[in-house]
Amino acid sequence: MLKFKCLNLVYSSSATVYGTPETIPIPETSPVQPESVYGRSKGMCEDIIKDTCHAERSFNAVGLRYFNPAGAHPSGTMGEDPRGKPGNLLPLLAAIAVGRYSQDGLKVFGDDYPTHDGTCVRDYLHVMDLAKGHVLSLDALEKAEIFKNCGKTGNYRAFNLGHGKGQSVLDMIEAMRKASGYDYQYSIVGRRMGDVPDLTADPTLAERELGFIATEDLESMCRDLWRWQSSHPNGYDEPTPTTNGESSQ
Numbered sequence: 001m002l003k004f005k006c007l008n009l010v011y012s013s014s015a016t017v018y019g020t021p022e023t024i025p026i027p028e029t030s031p032v033q034p035e036s037v038y039g040r041s042k043g044m045c046e047d048i049i050k051d052t053c054h055a056e057r058s059f060n061a062v063g064l065r066y067f068n069p070a071g072a073h074p075s076g077t078m079g080e081d082p083r084g085k086p087g088n089l090l091p092l093l094a095a096i097a098v099g100r101y102s103q104d105g106l107k108v109f110g111d112d113y114p115t116h117d118g119t120c121v122r123d124y125l126h127v128m129d130l131a132k133g134h135v136l137s138l139d140a141l142e143k144a145e146i147f148k149n150c151g152k153t154g155n156y157r158a159f160n161l162g163h164g165k166g167q168s169v170l171d172m173i174e175a176m177r178k179a180s181g182y183d184y185q186y187s188i189v190g191r192r193m194g195d196v197p198d199l200t201a202d203p204t205l206a207e208r209e210l211g212f213i214a215t216e217d218l219e220s221m222c223r224d225l226w227r228w229q230s231s232h233p234n235g236y237d238e239p240t241p242t243t244n245g246e247s248s249q
């Protein structure tokens with residue numbers, strides 16, 4: 001990167017780096033103590049980038065700790081298309097509602113967490129807000145104001161990208177029912193290894209220093225996800241129409 005004078009970096013980190021945080025909503029000052037392999041890999045990458053900024057003073061980086069990205073582009077033309085059965089909650093709910101998977105497979109992992117309904121709480125963030133956070137980070141890297149207190153540690157800052165509002169698994173099932181009209185049936189099963197009760201962001205720092213405010217709500221997130229999924233039931237694998245109206249596949 002130095003050779004090509006690419007000195008500014010935005011790194012996609014994850015809220016998973018916080019493990020089971022003591023403070024909810026989670027500020028960036030919470031200890032980084034991931035409990036999953038994925039979270040450890042994100043934490044390690046942050047450390048490497050931070051060390052690089054320390055060693056090479058012309059290098060500037062921002063680590064964005066994503067909470068739970070969800071939704072799709074509002075046009076309905078771009079969305080998530082996981083290979084095989086989705087492991088994440090919202091893509092799975094969308095795939096079930098469109099008939100791609102039977103709802104017999106809808107399992108809620110645990111209802112004995114210390115949350116308002118016993119199911120895990122996450123801070124779901126519309127992908128359009130997430131994208132906005134990246135643009136703001138690139139602008140901030142150019143101005144370098146965010147590094148004014150970094151001193152000897154080098155120009156690295158980590159920010160939460162979240163809404164600051166937590167939703168439970170059951171809240172999300174209800175929100176997707178409203179968006180899609182599909183009446184989900186589910187079973188409660190045991191906890192999934194690696195899940196933590198509540199990951200809700202404190203988004204104050206990103207608002208103050210990057211000007212980041214998540215403006216999309218739960219309704220628009222589920223509506224946009226459903227617009228994408230219902231117009232692309234097979235994701236990007238749909239037959240491509242030819243000029244004479246026939247399918248090319």
Ligand SMILES: O=c1ccn([C@@H]2O[C@H](COP(=O)(O)OP(=O)(O)O[C@H]3O[C@H](CO)[C@H](O)[C@H](O)[C@H]3O)[C@@H](O)[C@H]2O)c(=O)[nH]1
Nearest residue numbers: 014015016067068087088089107108109120169192195199
């Ligand atoms: O079939 C399912 C799938 C998920 N869940 C529950 O739904 C919640 C959300 O699960 P996801 O798999 O959708 O998301 P995670 O919170 O596990 O993880 C996501 O958010 C993290 C940060 O919070 C990381 O970014 C990670 O990469 C990303 O997948 C969890 O409580 C999970 O137990 C179910 O009950 N049933």
